[in-house]
Each structure stands twice: as C-alpha cells, then as structure tokens.
Amino acid sequence: MIDNTNKLCSELSLKETAKFLKKHDNFVILTHSSPDGDTLGAGYALYYGLKELGKIAGVICADIIPQKYAYFVRETDNVDEDSATIIAVDVATKALLGSLEENFGDKVDLCIDHHVSNSRYAKNLYLDSDASATCEIIFELLEIMDVNINDITAKAMYTGIATDTGCFKYSNVTAKTHIIASKLYEYNIDAPNINKIMFDTKSRKLLELERMVLDTAEYHFNNRCILLSVTAEMQEKTGCSGSDLESIAVISRSVEGVIAGISLKQTGDTTFKVSLRTYPPLNASEICKALGGGGHNAAAGATLEGTLDEVKEQVISVVRAKMEELDAGISAS
Amino acid sequence: MIDNTNKLCSELSLKETAKFLKKHDNFVILTHSSPDGDTLGAGYALYYGLKELGKIAGVICADIIPQKYAYFVRETDNVDEDSATIIAVDVATKALLGSLEENFGDKVDLCIDHHVSNSRYAKNLYLDSDASATCEIIFELLEIMDVNINDITAKAMYTGIATDTGCFKYSNVTAKTHIIASKLYEYNIDAPNINKIMFDTKSRKLLELERMVLDTAEYHFNNRCILLSVTAEMQEKTGCSGSDLESIAVISRSVEGVIAGISLKQTGDTTFKVSLRTYPPLNASEICKALGGGGHNAAAGATLEGTLDEVKEQVISVVRAKMEELDAGISAS
Numbered sequence: 001m002i003d004n005t006n007k008l009c010s011e012l013s014l015k016e017t018a019k020f021l022k023k024h025d026n027f028v029i030l031t032h033s034s035p036d037g038d039t040l041g042a043g044y045a046l047y048y049g050l051k052e053l054g055k056i057a058g059v060i061c062a063d064i065i066p067q068k069y070a071y072f073v074r075e076t077d078n079v080d081e082d083s084a085t086i087i088a089v090d091v092a093t094k095a096l097l098g099s100l101e102e103n104f105g106d107k108v109d110l111c112i113d114h115h116v117s118n119s120r121y122a123k124n125l126y127l128d129s130d131a132s133a134t135c136e137i138i139f140e141l142l143e144i145m146d147v148n149i150n151d152i153t154a155k156a157m158y159t160g161i162a163t164d165t166g167c168f169k170y171s172n173v174t175a176k177t178h179i180i181a182s183k184l185y186e187y188n189i190d191a192p193n194i195n196k197i198m199f200d201t202k203s204r205k206l207l208e209l210e211r212m213v214l215d216t217a218e219y220h221f222n223n224r225c226i227l228l229s230v231t232a233e234m235q236e237k238t239g240c241s242g243s244d245l246e247s248i249a250v251i252s253r254s255v256e257g258v259i260a261g262i263s264l265k266q267t268g269d270t271t272f273k274v275s276l277r278t279y280p281p282l283n284a285s286e287i288c289k290a291l292g293g294g295g296h297n298a299a300a301g302a303t304l305e306g307t308l309d310e311v312k313e314q315v316i317s318v319v320r321a322k323m324e325e326l327d328a329g330i331s332a333s
Numbered sequence: 334m335i336d337n338t339n340k341l342c343s344e345l346s347l348k349e350t351a352k353f354l355k356k357h358d359n360f361v362i363l364t365h366s367s368p369d370g371d372t373l374g375a376g377y378a379l380y381y382g383l384k385e386l387g388k389i390a391g392v393i394c395a396d397i398i399p400q401k402y403a404y405f406v407r408e409t410d411n412v413d414e415d416s417a418t419i420i421a422v423d424v425a426t427k428a429l430l431g432s433l434e435e436n437f438g439d440k441v442d443l444c445i446d447h448h449v450s451n452s453r454y455a456k457n458l459y460l461d462s463d464a465s466a467t468c469e470i471i472f473e474l475l476e477i478m479d480v481n482i483n484d485i486t487a488k489a490m491y492t493g494i495a496t497d498t499g500c501f502k503y504s505n506v507t508a509k510t511h512i513i514a515s516k517l518y519e520y521n522i523d524a525p526n527i528n529k530i531m532f533d534t535k536s537r538k539l540l541e542l543e544r545m546v547l548d549t550a551e552y553h554f555n556n557r558c559i560l561l562s563v564t565a566e567m568q569e570k571t572g573c574s575g576s577d578l579e580s581i582a583v584i585s586r587s588v589e590g591v592i593a594g595i596s597l598k599q600t601g602d603t604t605f606k607v608s609l610r611t612y613p614p615l616n617a618s619e620i621c622k623a624l625g626g627g628g629h630n631a632a633a634g635a636t637l638e639g640t641l642d643e644v645k646e647q648v649i650s651v652v653r654a655k656m657e658e659l660d661a662g663i664s665a666s
Contacts, residue, residue, distance in 0.1 A: 168501045168514070169532060171525040175518035181501070182511035192504040199502060203589045204556065207547060214544035223537065256536045 009120035012110075014137075017126040018145045020110055021050065024085040027057040029076075030108070032091045033098025034243070035061050037198060039090035040069050041160025042112070042134040046089060047076050048153040049142045058084075062098030068197050072156040085109045090134035090160075093119040112137055132172040135160025139180050154187035155194065162191075163198055206247060209238040213248055213263075220316060221323045225260040227316070228252050229308060232266040249299075253277035260287075260319050264311060267303070272311045274302045282322060290318045342453035345443075347470075350459040351478045353443055354383065357418040360390040362409075363441070365424045366431025367576070368394050370531060372423035373402050374493025375445070375467040379422060380409050381486040382475045391417075395431030401530050405489040418442045423467035423493075426452040445470055465505040468493025472513050487520035488527065495524075496531055539580060542571040546581055546596075553649060554656045558593040560649070561585050562641060565599040582632075586610035593620075593652050597644055600636070605644045607635045615655060623651045 012020065029046055031039040043059045050057045058079040065073055086108050091097060092115035094105040111122035114137060116129040131137050135157040142149055161181060165173050168181070185191065209230070216229040228248055235241055245265055252261025252275075261277040274291060277299050278284040284300035291314065293302025304311045345353065362379055364372040376392045383390045391412040398406055419441050424430060425448035427438040444455035447470060449462040464470050468490040475482055494514060498506050501514070518524065542563070549562040561581055568574055578598055585594025585608070594610040607624060610632055611617040617633035624647065626635025637644045 166528075167499075169525070169528040173518070173524065175515040178511045178515035178518060182508040182515065185506075185508035185511060191506065192502065195499075195502040200587045201589050202584075202587045204552070207550065207584075207588060211544065211547035211550075214540065214547070217540070217544075219537070251535075251540075254533045254535045255540060256534050 009122060010124050012124050012126045014126065014128075014140060014144060017110070017112065017124075018141055020124065021141070022053065022145065025055050026079055026084040027055060028079050028081055028084045028086050028104075029057055029059045030086065030088040030091060030097060030100055030104055031059065031061045032088075032096040033062040033100075035063060035065055035069075037069065037163030038133045038135055038160035040065060040073065041156040041158075041163075042089040042138045044072050044074070044076075045135060045138045045142070045153050045156040045160070046087070046112075048150060048156070049138070049145070049147045052147045052150075053145070060100060062100045068201075069159070071194070071197075072152050072159060074152070087112065088122060089138070090114070092117050094121045112141075130174065132170075132174065132177045133160045133164035135164070136177060136180055139184070149187065151188045154184045155189045158184045158189050158191060159194055159198065162195060167195055167199055202247075203244070205238045205240050206244050209234060209240040209244065210247065210251070212238070213251070218312075221260075221320070223257050224323065225262065225316075225319055226252050226255050226258050227262045227264070227312060229312075230263065230265045231308065232269075235266070249275040249277055253279075260323075262315055262319070264308065264315070266308070270305055270307060272304050272306070272308070274304055274311070274315055276300050276302075276315075281326060287318055287322060291315065342455060342458050345457050345459045347459065347461075347473060347477060350443070350445065350457075351474055353457065354474070355386065355478065358388050359412055359417040360388060361412050361414055361417045361419050361437075362390055362392045363419065363421040363424060363430060363433055363437055364392065364394045365421075365429040366395040366433075368396060368398055368402075370402065370496030371466045371468055371493035373398060373406065374489040374491075374496075375422040375471045377405050377407070377409075378468060378471045378475070378486050378489040378493070379420070379445075381483060381489070382471070382478070382480045385480045385483075386478070393433060395433045401534075402492070404527075404530075405485050405492060407485070420445065421455060422471070423447070425450050427454045445474075463507065465503075465507065465510045466494045466497035468497070469510060469513055472517070482520065484521045487517045488522045491517045491522050491524060492527055492531065495528060500528055500532055535580075536577070538571045538573050539577050542567060542573040542577065543580065543584070545571070546584070551645075554593075554653070556590050557656065558595065558649075558652055559585055559588050559591050560595045560597070560645060562645075563596065563598045564641065565602075568599070582608040582610055586612075593656075595648055595652070597641065597648070599641070603638055603640060605637050605639070605641070607637055607644070607648055609633050609635075609648075614659060620651050620655060624648065 029043045031043040047057050047059050056077045058076045088108045088111045094101050108122040110124045112126050114128055114131040114134050118127050128137050139157050212234045213228050213230055218227040248263045252263050259279045259282050263275045265273045267273050276284045276288055283297050285295050285297055288295055288300035288302045291302035295301055304314055362376045364376040380390050380392050389410045391409045421441045421444045427434050441455040443457045445459050447461055447464040447467050451460050461470050472490050545567045546561050546563055551560040581596045585596050592612040592615050596608045598606045600606050609617045609621055616630050618628050618630055621628055621633035621635045624635035628634055637647055
C-alpha cells in the first residue's frame with residue numbers, strides 16, 4: 001500500500017512553491033525512470049525557467065533519454081549534489097526514481113506532481129491532481145514567478161501536456177489545459193512537428209510486430225472481448241521490447257464493441273504480463289485483482305505463470321465470470 | 334480550374350454575416366456530401382443557434398449521416414425551400430453538394446467556409462481560411478450574436494474542430510482554436526467520449542483489413558518509401574470500402590523514416606487509385622501530376638490502369654526519379 005499520510009511532508013500552495021524556488025540557488029532536478037514527455041518536459045522547462053532567474057540547475061534521469069525528445073533537451077549544469085536543493089518532477093513514488101532512488105530517495109526537498117497517488121515521500125510537495133500534466137503546473141509556476149518563457153521552454157511544456165493527454169483526447173483535459181495550450185501557441189513551438197514525432201511516427205519493427213500480433217487476434221463473448229498475444233519469438237524476430245509494446249494495448253482498446261481488451265506479453269519461458277483495458281460496466285482493476293494484479297478502473301495488469309494457452313484460459317475464465325454477471329444483470333433488469 | 338474570382342459573390346465580414354442571419358427567418362442549411370464532423374457540426378450548431386433566435390431552419394445532406402454523429406444530430410424543421418434563405422456550411426464548391434447541387438447549386442444565399450479553395454459560387458460568402466474548422470467560425474458567429482449555447486450545440490462544434498484538426502494535432506490549429514476549445518469545455522460536452530468515437534474506435538473488419546494490408550508492405554529506396562496494396566479481394570473478404578480505406582494512407586505516412594507513403598487501392602479489374610503521402614523535400618502533388626493526378630504538397634492522388642504489378646512499377650518509377658534527384662542534390666551540395 002502507498003502511504004499517503006506522511007506527516008513529515010508539507011503540502012505547499014502554488015505561491016509557496018514559487019517562493020521556495022526563488023529562495024534557493026542550486027538545484028538538482030530529478031525525473032522518473034523510463035522517462036516520458038511529461039517528466040522530461042517538466043524537468044527541462046523548470047531548468048530553463050530557473051536559468052532565467054540566474055540559478056544553477058542540473059536535470060538527472062536514471063535512464064537514457066529517448067532521442068525523440070532531443071528538440072528540447074540540452075546539456076544542463078553540473079551541480080554539487082550535496083549542497084543542492086533536490087526537486088523531483090512528475091515522480092509519484094520514490095521507487096519511480098529508478099537507480100536514483102538510492103542516492104536521492106530520502107533527500108527530495110520538493111516534489112512537483114499531478115498524480116493523485118503521490119506517496120508524500122518528499123519534504124515538501126506541490127500536488128495538483130486536477131492538472132492534466134506536471135507541465136501544466138510548471139507553466140503556472142513560471143507564469144506566477146514572472147519568468148521569461150523561451151521557445152524551447154514552451155516546446156518542453158507543450159510536449160508534456162500533449163503526451164499526457166493523448167493530444168487533448170483523454171479525460172484529464174480541462175478548460176485550463178486548452179487555455180495553457182493557447183498560450184504556448186504564442187511561442188514558436190512547431191506543434192504539428194512535435195505531434196508528428198509523438199503520435200504519428202511508428203518504427204518499421206513496430207509495424208512488423210503489429211502485423212504479427214493482429215494474426216493472433218481472438219474474439220470472445222460475442223466480440224465484446226479481444227485477446228492479442230505477443231510471444232517471445234515475435235519480440236526477438238522484430239527487435240521490439242518495452243515501450244514498443246504499449247501500442248498493442250492501445251489496439252486492444254480501440255476495437256468497436258470491445259469492452260475487454262486483453263494483451264498478453266511473454267516476459268519469460270512461462271511468464272506472461274497481462275494488460276487489460278476495459279470500458280464500463282467492466283472494471284479492469286477488479287478483474288486484475290482476481291488475477292493477483294491491480295491498476296485503474298479502465299487499465300490494469302497482472303503477471304501470470306503458465307504456457308500461453310494456460311495463461312489465456314486463466315484470464316478468459318475471470319473475464320467470463322464478469323461477462324456472465326453482466327448478461328444475468330441485463331436479462332434480470 | 335476553380336474560379337475564385339466570381340464578381341457576383343460578395344464577401345461579408347463576421348459582423349455582416351451575423352446581421353444577415355438575424356435579418357432572415359427561414360433557413361435551409363446545406364452540408365457537403367460524404368459528410369464529416371465539421372460540415373455536420375457546423376450545420377447542426379448553426380441550426381441550434383438559429384432556433385435559439387426563434388428562427389425556422391432545416392439541415393440537409395445529400396448522403397446518409399453516419400451513426401457515429403447521432404449524439405448531436407436531431408430532427409430539424411421542414412422548411413419551404415422556395416421561400417427559404419439557403420446557407421451552405423463547409424462546402425467549398427457546388428459539386429461538393431453532391432445530389433443537392435442540381436436543386437441548390439445556383440441558389441446558395443450564404444456560404445460559411447474555411448477552405449482557401451472556396452470557388453465563390455454563393456451570393457454571399459463568409460470565408461476565414463485561418464479557421465481550423467468551419468465550426469470555429471460558427472462558434473464566433475454564435476458568440477457575437479449573443480446566442481445561448483446549449484450542451485448539444487457545444488458538442489457539435491467541438492466535434493467539427495476535433496475532427497478537422499486530428500484532435501489538435503495538425504498545422505491548422507492556432508491559439509484561437511485552443512481558446513475556443515477551452516470555452517466549449519465549459520459545457521457538458523463529454524469530450525473524452527467524442528474523441529473515443531472519432532479517433533479511437535476501429536471496426537473489426539478494418540482491423541482485419543489492416544492485418545492483410547500490412548502483409549503487402551514493400552519498402553524501397555533505403556526504407557524511405559513504403560508501398561501498401563489493397564486488392565479487390567481484400568475489400569470483398571473484409572467488407573471494407575470507401576472511408577474505411579483512409580486509414581491505410583494514414584499508416585503509410587506514419588512509418589519512421591518514410592518520406593513517400595504509397596497506398597494502392599483496386600477500384601476495378603485493372604484500375605487502381607494511388608494515394609501518396611509525402612514529407613519534404615518530396616512533393617506529393619508534383620509526383621501525382623506526373624501520374625496524371627493532382628492534390629496538395631503533402632497528400633495527393635492519381636488513378637492508374639494496369640495489373641497491380643504494372644501500377645506499382647509506374648508509381649515506383651516516378652518516385653525513383655525524384656529520389657535520385659534528391660540523392661544527387663545531397664551528394665552535390
């Protein structure tokens with residue numbers, strides 16, 4: 001369980017957070033491991049903002065920054081970590097720091113985040129769980145600190161907002177998200193190019209993997225459930241791994257009429273990661289709990305042992321029970 | 334050639350357009366054939382707005398309105414076409430009225446549009462080619478007419494803006510587009526659901542077609558060109574046709590490193606429609622002109638005769654010439 005009640009963590013207001021940043025001079029900015037557009041956008045936008053204020057700051061990530069973010073990533077300052085103020089952006093728990101946890105896990109002076117699940121591991125926290133992205137918060141911070149925003153700063157923030165909202169598609173978007181986007185359009189951000197890189201670029205190997213995975217499609221329960229499989233052999237043949245495989249879950253949730261999209265990814269000889277995407281009245285979190293996993297209402301996961309066929313049967317049997325409940329409810333009502 | 338210089342067409346300002354709408358009482362609102370989210374969103378939002386002003390209005394389309402737009406489509410008034418004021422929304426040329434052209438082509442009193450290519454066929458025209466969608470214009474019109482906007486009106490306008498911009502992804506988006514979106518979020522539009530319907534729903538038959546088409550992928554010119562084929566047999570087997578096939582061109586333009594995405598769609602025994610998507614320095618329009626077709630810089634098309642292999646060779650040979658020019662230019666510079 002996540003401890004959300006750490007009494008030693010003080011929650012700051014936006015103004016207090018701005019004051020905190022102005023008061024200190026040397027910063028280490030931590031992003032989460034397996035970095036995405038929002039943690040990187042927030043980290044670099046904060047870095048550029050702090051530079052405008054004449055501060056020293058360095059951005060650190062446990063993992064290599066993917067090449068596609070190069071348009072807003074620059075070399076940052078070398079900072080003495082012992083005397084610096086440590087900030088974490090978009091990092092909901094210590095563990096998400098990856099290999100940086102050991103060094104910094106208990107030393108984070110300020111965490112700026114939008115995850116409602118933030119575990120309060122930092123000494124100070126600015127949390128706005130209504131923000132679509134941590135980059136929304138950074139924009140507001142730079143605005144109230146009256147910091148000059150450069151094109152590259154705007155690009156970083158637009159990237160975080162666009163990637164965390166599926167380009168303004170998801171339920172975390174608010175009126176404020178669009179207002180901030182409109183303000184970022186006043187800079188030279190070349191948003192169409194950012195969106196092309198983030199949303200409309202697929203590697204050839206991924207296209208090849210998708211072709212193979214579509215061959216595995218099984219439909220169940222009157223086409224209300226699709227099951228896609230990614231075997232170790234497919235991953236080896238195409239060279240796809242890790243984040244490449246996220247698009248398979250996206251396919252499983254996009255088929256018309258499907259309320260349970262299952263993807264099985266082989267991670268060992270007899271180990272499979274299950275990703276489940278559901279629409280109401282199905283609840284992904286409930287189903288995955290029954291499989292020993294967990295997650296959110298619409299997206300959850302579990303890890304199962306067995307052959308591909310055995311794992312399929314385990315998942316399908318739990319989904320079958322839910323579908324039968326559903327059908328019984330419909331015929332009873 | 335489109336005649337953009339019709340002297341009999343008077344161009345109105347936004348204010349004059351609002352005045353025009355207030356002055357008349359009975360309207361027929363025409364949308365374009367093969368209706369999309371923008372023409373329908375604009376037509377129905379204008380209808381709801383005019384109803385708030387106490388007017389009589391009917392929305393007409395030459396073709397059946399796809400079921401997915403049902404959440405903002407309602408039955409409209411029966412209007413006497415002879416005495417009514419005829420408005421066309423998002424209709425760039427008479428021909429785009431489809432079967433309505435015969436009756437209404439020369440009788441359009443006011444056209445409201447955002448296509449720079451508008452042929453000035455109407456008696457009065459309000460054209461804003463900087464608007465991302467005609468729905469952006471309708472929003473501004475309703476705003477300056479001080480018309481009450483209902484949730485359904487807001488849903489219609491959001492749909493037009495979202496669909497014409499690829500959900501805020503494309504180069505037609507401006508700061509104003511996001512400002513209008515933020516205002517539409519003040520209503521109960523359930524944008525995530527609209528976006529799910531418009532962008533994240535794929536029919537099972539389309540998924541099946543995509544699987545087949547991915548099997549046909551050929552790469553040329555050091556992976557800078559991909560060629561995808563949709564045979565008549567695939568269309569027959571899956572039941573996919575018409576707008577279903579648009580997603581194939583989308584795939585062809587999304588592959589990393591590809592600057593020429595070609596899709597060939599069989600439309601007769603020995604007839605193929607070529608769709609070409611390019612990135613600079615390639616120009617789709619130039620290439621398709623050489624094939625007897627035409628279009629825009631980034632998206633163009635042509636129709637070719639021959640067997641699949643013959644048609645492939647025709648297209649590839651023109652693209653080859655352009656690639657060789659390109660390579661010569663690079664090595665010379």
